[in-house]
Amino acid sequence: MNQFMVISNMELRLYVRNFFSFFFTLVFPLLMLLLFGGIYGNTPIYEGADSKMMDICVPAYSVMVTGVTGLMSLPLTLSDYKEKKIYKRFDATPVGKINIMLAQVFVNFIMTLIGISILLAAGKLLYNIQINGTFLSVCISLLFSIAAMFSMGFLFTAIGQDVRSTNLLCYLFYFIMLFLSGATIPDMLFPETMKKIADILPMTHAVDLMQGIFAGDALGMHSKELLILGMTTAICTATGAVLYSKKDWT
Amino acid sequence: MPQTIVQVQNLNLSYKSVKAVQNVSFSVTPGEILAVIGQNGSGKTSTVECIEGLRKPDSGSIEVFGKDPWLHRQEVYKEMGVQLQEAEYPPKIKVEEQCRLFASFYDRPANWELLLKQLGLEEKRKRPVHKLSGGEKQRLSILLSLMGRPKLLVLDELTTGLDPEVRQNMWAGFGNIKENGVAIIMVSHYLDEVETLADKILYLEKGKQKFLGTKQGFREYVKSQVPQEEWEENLPLERLYLMIAPKTTGLTMEGIM
Numbered sequence: 001m002n003q004f005m006v007i008s009n010m011e012l013r014l015y016v017r018n019f020f021s022f023f024f025t026l027v028f029p030l031l032m033l034l035l036f037g038g039i040y041g042n043t044p045i046y047e048g049a050d051s052k053m054m055d056i057c058v059p060a061y062s063v064m065v066t067g068v069t070g071l072m073s074l075p076l077t078l079s080d081y082k083e084k085k086i087y088k089r090f091d092a093t094p095v096g097k098i099n100i101m102l103a104q105v106f107v108n109f110i111m112t113l114i115g116i117s118i119l120l121a122a123g124k125l126l127y128n129i130q131i132n133g134t135f136l137s138v139c140i141s142l143l144f145s146i147a148a149m150f151s152m153g154f155l156f157t158a159i160g161q162d163v164r165s166t167n168l169l170c171y172l173f174y175f176i177m178l179f180l181s182g183a184t185i186p187d188m189l190f191p192e193t194m195k196k197i198a199d200i201l202p203m204t205h206a207v208d209l210m211q212g213i214f215a216g217d218a219l220g221m222h223s224k225e226l227l228i229l230g231m232t233t234a235i236c237t238a239t240g241a242v243l244y245s246k247k248d249w250t
Numbered sequence: 251m252p253q254t255i256v257q258v259q260n261l262n263l264s265y266k267s268v269k270a271v272q273n274v275s276f277s278v279t280p281g282e283i284l285a286v287i288g289q290n291g292s293g294k295t296s297t298v299e300c301i302e303g304l305r306k307p308d309s310g311s312i313e314v315f316g317k318d319p320w321l322h323r324q325e326v327y328k329e330m331g332v333q334l335q336e337a338e339y340p341p342k343i344k345v346e347e348q349c350r351l352f353a354s355f356y357d358r359p360a361n362w363e364l365l366l367k368q369l370g371l372e373e374k375r376k377r378p379v380h381k382l383s384g385g386e387k388q389r390l391s392i393l394l395s396l397m398g399r400p401k402l403l404v405l406d407e408l409t410t411g412l413d414p415e416v417r418q419n420m421w422a423g424f425g426n427i428k429e430n431g432v433a434i435i436m437v438s439h440y441l442d443e444v445e446t447l448a449d450k451i452l453y454l455e456k457g458k459q460k461f462l463g464t465k466q467g468f469r470e471y472v473k474s475q476v477p478q479e480e481w482e483e484n485l486p487l488e489r490l491y492l493m494i495a496p497k498t499t500g501l502t503m504e505g506i507m
Contacts, residue, residue, distance in 0.1 A: 006354035
């Protein structure tokens with residue numbers, strides 16, 4: 001365990017030194033919150049509505065953070081280490097690449113939680129957002145969302161032959177999901193066709209789940225979203241693992 | 251009879267249709283240095299990467315400390331240190347961080363702070379690894395191979411990129427390490443290095459084992475391979491090697507002018 005913490009500590013330092021990851025995980029979502037908060041404030045989303053703008057934006061931006069770590073930071077680290085044969089060097093030690101990868105997943109998980117915590121704190125302080133869901137249901141929703149995004153990133157790394165193709169896959173899916181899932185633009189503004197496209201994207205279900213739970217829904221009311229995110233995690237992880245086992249690491 | 255540390259029998263490895271290693275067999279005992287020599291593409295690195303457990307052989311058996319390194323890689327690495335031909339490290343990691351990280355992998359790590367001094371890297375400890383020169387990176391790579399106080403060292407091109415003075419220091423250092431009972435397998439293109447350090451030579455040609463034995467044995471092998479009129483006594487190892495190595499096309503001005 002101590003060894004794992006030393007590796008994780010080192011990976012955390014390297015994460016923070018990477019401006020791109022640091023900015024998009026911790027700073028960019030906060031800027032979005034301040035921007036949209038500055039425009040709308042925490043006012044009802046339409047006249048007479050119970051939901052307020054920032055109350056639905058914060059859970060959506062939380063999913064955006066999981067997208068940054070799961071679809072950009074983690075897969076690009078994995079593919080970079082593989083392409084530069086850094087994992088090969090770790091394989092030539094008693095630790096092996098698997099422990100390094102686990103530490104990288106752990107660090108990205110921690111950074112996701114930090115990014116979301118900053119959002120929640122800013123949302124509470126600046127706009128007095130309401131989190132009506134129980135702590136447990138928020139945690140479970142968050143875990144399902146993180147697992148789905150991370151497993152998709154893992155799959156893209158397994159499919160991509162190099163950093164460039166992994167980059168392309170991750171950016172493509174991240175930005176499509178970012179704009180269509182409701183994570184940045186409220187999906188109520190979308191026409192029906194776009195809503196149908198959005199419905200096949202896992203991030204859409206993560207946003208719906210988080211917004212519902214933040215609004216006070218019980219987990220049971222979102223079994224469809226939980227099932228889709230769970231299946232996304234299982235399929236992407238299993239497929240990624242099979243593809244990974246066939247890769248040449250030397 | 252000293253205990254065998256590495257035992258390789260009938261090792262075969264292919265990359266698609268290319269037979270990279272064919273029926274290679276040898277053993278290494280404590281305090282012994284085996285030099286693996288041969289041209290580029292002769293299968294030297296492929297052979298040692300099988301010993302390192304980084305490649306799975308097609309057939310044959312490898313035992314390192316009595317274990318199959320492919321199946322028990324992490325166990326074997328508790329007592330084996332390697333210096334890869336090309337090694338990269340995490341982006342933006344600093345020299346001392348890299349050392350500390352590797353030290354955490356072992357129960358009883360070497361005194362890496364002292365090794366940093368001995369290898370002339372003390373002043374570079376705060377420098378990101380990617381900003382080191384080629385020679386400095388090579389010295390760091392050597393340091394990391396020693397981190398676990400290994401009983402077996404596998405060194406792939408030990409002194410490539412090092413200046414003559416550092417090379418001499420390395421030879422003296424690895425001579426001492428060998429005297430302390432550490433077995434060493436070294437891949438090298440520098441035959442002066444092999445002449446100084448090696449007890450045994452494994453000569454590979456197009457993946458095939460052409461010779462395995464002592465330096466004196468190699469001398470006799472070369473003598474048996476070349477016409478008598480070409481033979482000279484007391485030639486250095488490099489000259490002997492050039493007498494039998496497959497000839498490559500020389501660079502001429504024809505392609506340039």
